[in-house]
Amino acid sequence: MQKTKISSVLLISTILLSFAVNALAEEKRDATIKLSDESVKKEDSVKLNFNGFIRYDAYYDSRQTTSLREGALYLYPKAIKKTPNGLDENSDNNLNLTSFMTRGMLKISTPDAFGAKVSGYLEGDFFGPSEAQLSSFSLRHSYVNLKWEQVDLLIGQYWSAFCTPMSVVPKTVSYNLGAPFQTFSRNPQVTLSYKPAEIFKVLGSIAMERDGFSEIGGVIKEQRSGIPSLHLQAEVGNSNFLFGAGGFTKTIRPDALAQNFQATSGTVYAKAKLEGFTIQAKGIYGGDLADHLMLGGYALTKEKAVTLNTASGWLDVDYELNKSVSFGIFGGYSANMGASDLAQVTKDATGKDNIFARDQNIASVFRISPRIVYTVEKLKFALEYDYTNALYASSLGDRLQPVVDSSKDSNVANSRIMFSTFLNF
Numbered sequence: 001m002q003k004t005k006i007s008s009v010l011l012i013s014t015i016l017l018s019f020a021v022n023a024l025a026e027e028k029r030d031a032t033i034k035l036s037d038e039s040v041k042k043e044d045s046v047k048l049n050f051n052g053f054i055r056y057d058a059y060y061d062s063r064q065t066t067s068l069r070e071g072a073l074y075l076y077p078k079a080i081k082k083t084p085n086g087l088d089e090n091s092d093n094n095l096n097l098t099s100f101m102t103r104g105m106l107k108i109s110t111p112d113a114f115g116a117k118v119s120g121y122l123e124g125d126f127f128g129p130s131e132a133q134l135s136s137f138s139l140r141h142s143y144v145n146l147k148w149e150q151v152d153l154l155i156g157q158y159w160s161a162f163c164t165p166m167s168v169v170p171k172t173v174s175y176n177l178g179a180p181f182q183t184f185s186r187n188p189q190v191t192l193s194y195k196p197a198e199i200f201k202v203l204g205s206i207a208m209e210r211d212g213f214s215e216i217g218g219v220i221k222e223q224r225s226g227i228p229s230l231h232l233q234a235e236v237g238n239s240n241f242l243f244g245a246g247g248f249t250k251t252i253r254p255d256a257l258a259q260n261f262q263a264t265s266g267t268v269y270a271k272a273k274l275e276g277f278t279i280q281a282k283g284i285y286g287g288d289l290a291d292h293l294m295l296g297g298y299a300l301t302k303e304k305a306v307t308l309n310t311a312s313g314w315l316d317v318d319y320e321l322n323k324s325v326s327f328g329i330f331g332g333y334s335a336n337m338g339a340s341d342l343a344q345v346t347k348d349a350t351g352k353d354n355i356f357a358r359d360q361n362i363a364s365v366f367r368i369s370p371r372i373v374y375t376v377e378k379l380k381f382a383l384e385y386d387y388t389n390a391l392y393a394s395s396l397g398d399r400l401q402p403v404v405d406s407s408k409d410s411n412v413a414n415s416r417i418m419f420s421t422f423l424n425f
Contacts, residue, residue: 052104059418064090077414079392100126116146152193160185161205161231162248168269170316173384181314181332183292205231227251242271263288263307278318290358297357309337330369338401363391363402378424386416
């Protein structure tokens with residue numbers, strides 16, 4: 001009887017222990033599942049999307065050119081430069097094959113914050129930060145974007161707002177995207193856009209120059225002013241028609257302890273889409289636009305610094321024949337207007353004029369550039385012909401504008417043929 005009681009107690013204890021062990025195991029399993037779910041949820045809250053393209057370019061120039069990175073970022077033909085024998089040493093042609101414009105892009109989506117959708121963007125290629133570092137990695141864009149229903153806030157490095165990057169940009173095959181007729185500059189910035197209605201948007205941006213071009217003395221001259229550049233812009237339209245206008249001002253301190261001066265510019269632009277055609281146009285007028293890869297700059301006079309002004313305009317027409325084939329043509333014209341008033345330029349210690357500009361002796365430049373693009377799935381082939389003609393002057397006038405002497409000054413032309421291959425991923 002005693003043995004039976006003991007056996008019963010042991011049996012009951014075993015059953016209870018089994019239930020307890022199972023309960024603990026179930027609780028642990030639930031906790032593990034919950035933890036796993038939270039981990040998955042946490043991982044899902046940050047999404048990464050990597051894409052880009054492999055790019056190969058082959059281009060031939062009929063003469064030497066003013067350009068960056070072995071001719072990849074092409075502006076215009078070089079002036080005639082006579083040797084002692086009377087030959088033009090810049091008349092040599094040029095051929096190059098490159099792949100350093102291959103590009104990678106990373107899009108980042110994160111949880112919402114402050115009631116806004118939050119995302120980030122990184123983009124780079126192998127263009128290199130300088131000629132000496134060609135084929136090394138170069139940062140193009142790096143920014144954080146907060147998007148509300150009517151407001152967008154961009155913080156980081158992106159195209160200068162004066163380039164109208166989200167609205168009107170030429171579709172050229174060339175890496176220059178229409179420069180020196182179209183503005184070309186990427187800057188660290190804070191840009192706020194507001195869209196109170198479906199067809200209307202306003203935008204404001206503060207930024208600092210990033211690229212230190214030697215012609216204009218580098219980025220330090222804007223940084224030393226202590227004032228960022230300012231851009232205001234307004235657009236009206238929709239996906240089929242768009243019209244916009246913008247104003248840009250920046251502050252420069254040309255030398256240590258010198259007085260700051262302002263350079264202002266304005267632009268108007270439009271885009272229309274109809275029956276396979278995309279037509280884009282832009283006009284630009286302003287001072288010291290050399291940092292945007294255009295003509296112009298500034299000069300030092302006895303009284304003050306003066307801006308050297310540029311007037312530019314371009315038209316780009318693109319036609320999609322079908323999903324695989326498109327044709328296009330780009331045309332641009334830029335004129336060097338000199339200073340707004342009479343200007344007696346000073347000289348430095350070596351006797352050189354204190355002019356900080358990109359080829360101030362160019363009176364005007366024009367370009368005609370047709371193209372054809374063939375696309376199959378992720379693979380794209382593009383062929384572009386570029387005819388660019390520059391008029392170089394032998395002297396400057398009383399407003400530092402180029403003065404052309406027809407007896408000894410002439411136009412210089414370059415023909416570029418470019419073939420490019422893209423593999424998108």
